[in-house]
Amino acid sequence: MVWANAVLQGVLLGGLYALLACGLALMFGVMRIINLAHGDIAILGAYLIWVAVDHTSMSPFLAALLVLPIMLGLGYLLQIVLLERSLRAGPLVPLLTTFGLAIAIQNILLQVFSPDVQSLGGSAGDITTVSWQINDQVSIPGLGILILAIAVTVLGGLHLFLSHTRLGREMRATAQDPDTAQLVGINARDVYARATAIAVATAALAGLFLAIRSVFDPSSGPTQLIFAFEAVVIGGFSLWGTLLGGIVLGVAQAIGAQIDPNYSLLAGHLVFLAVLASPRGGLLVSRRVQA
């Protein structure tokens, strides 16, 4: 039963990884940008939510609804102002741009919010500690279920958006071949900016749950980013694959910890390396988003 609990907790942890990873997968899929600032954008979102909660003592979930449109706007601007120009200069420059952006965000957060750790766990209420005790060893935490449900909703929503809406079709077309897409009248600039806006908003959502689950400070961004990258790679750069990748990573970590706590992160990294080393790994590099 201990093992069953480990797998269960791993699946739920996978939901968090998938939520953090889906923005990365989207940006890579549409624009081939590896966004090294994704973790810091998530923490920026967490801080904005925290500010709203701190000033009005509203629920963090309500505050997130207010912050999401702001993050959509910030994402749109980020693409227009910064990433678009760097995209013109070749594939390496956007990588360096997002690296610089990550450092800038960390230092601005440090200036504005001081290095004190913050958390949204306290203000989120009972949801953070409530759980269903199945028996002595197995319990299903409410927060884990909520995160997984949100991850599935976001990924499912994105999937429907990409496959059934006009904007989604434009996004897929631009991802395939931006020049041809422009020939048939698609505004690639606008499509790119929308994709970044969505990615930044999902990062903020992930930031909300990172902040509820644990504590955060201005330097927290990069620590979770590695897991998000691994989830994207294990999942093969597709949206549903990201959910699967997150869950595989989470379960690997939980089972590794059950064998020996020291193997938790190692087990996750090994699964990631195994995927890269497999014959499929070579194909991943050339694939684009196939939602």
Place this chain on the structure above:
Amino acid sequence: MAFQNEDDPRESPTYADIADAMENRELSRRDALKVAGAGTLAVAGAGLLDLPGVVHAGPQFARTGTIKIGFVSPRKGPAAGFGEPDGFVLGLARKAFQRGLTIGGTHYAVEIIDKDSQSVGPRSAQVANDLISGSRVDLLLTTSTPETVNPVSDAAEASGVPCISTVVPWESWYFGRQANPAKPKPFKYTYHFCFGVAQFADAYTHLWPQVRTNKKVGVMWPNDADGNAIRAALGPTLKKAGYTIVDPGAYADGTNDYSAQIAKFKSENCQIFNTFPIPPDFATFWRQAAQQGYKPKIAQIAKTGLFPSQVISLGSIGANLASAVYWAPSWPYTSSLTGIHSRDLGPRYERATGKEWNQQIGASLALFDVAAAVLRASGAPKNKRKVANAMKKLQVHTAIGHLIWGKGPLPPNVVATPIIGGQWRKVPGSKYTLDFVICEHSSDRNVPVRSRLTPYS
């Protein structure tokens, strides 16, 4: 990493040139003006107030120089919380040194150059070397976590610059820096004051009996420098004191799932819990433990829970966590450099910053107390060997206590300072969300005990 370099703006080449010229007793234009001005003033004063003595006290023939003190602490990165009171403490120290120091008939201006280690070892070594070879400091001070302190101490030892450090358990500082920890050799230039595992063991074995438990301790000691030192040293000490240690094994910092450990603690019924994690890992663990129904009677945390924000941010599950402090405003001691008593130091910080006091204030200020004392005791503050030798027998009053080098535990380099156990508690009528309430004083009986430990759950 291309971070900006926050050089002290006053540390421009011209300033260094002037300082050098003054050191070499070359009468620069600025010196000449200063002396002439002072002389005129003295003569004028003597004339007006008829005080003949003033003429003799005129600085015409006084020798002058500048002492440079380098200060390295983490201001950014994961350990930035420790550097948070730096601005306040440096302000106090700079004010106290404003008039300079007169040592052996020579008047010295004192300049403090502060640098940020960004919580990482390589950067810490880099700023230490900048201070040593670039700014040519006479004395280095450094504080908070092995990542910052140990590289600075190593650089100082290698270049023969005296260095005083604190807030790294002294075992990690002393043995962690040895070429061969099994055969430790004393250091020549680096000196340290801090609590160690022995003080933690004292605090825990006096704190835990205050609540009835089955004496079974579930431990989460990570696989990092602190965690492994604690596992090697604290584990056996606690066993000797009659506690059963349930250790699921070391885990990597940054782990996101702790169900394996929680299951183990539940099945073994560990009524005491102890951990030395980085703050986010504890927050993740503690929330997961609450979800899965693990509620020990005593939750003793170290390394996290040092600062109010780390505990308050946990919300309802933060109250009644037990921790330990190396300074609090109730410490009955006075900083010898600034003359500020601990009971005033906390409120002054709160007025200046609008934040609740934290224990790092006393420790950081103590570094400057020690610096002033050793520079005076050396008789020749620009002579690095004499300053280092003066450390060996130094006695100094600081906000965290009376420090005496040469008595152990590892003479001449280390002074073991107290760490005192207590609990973060909701106190009715307090202006703080949570108060740190001191519950034992085994390592310093002068610190008043306020209450007894109450069970976590």
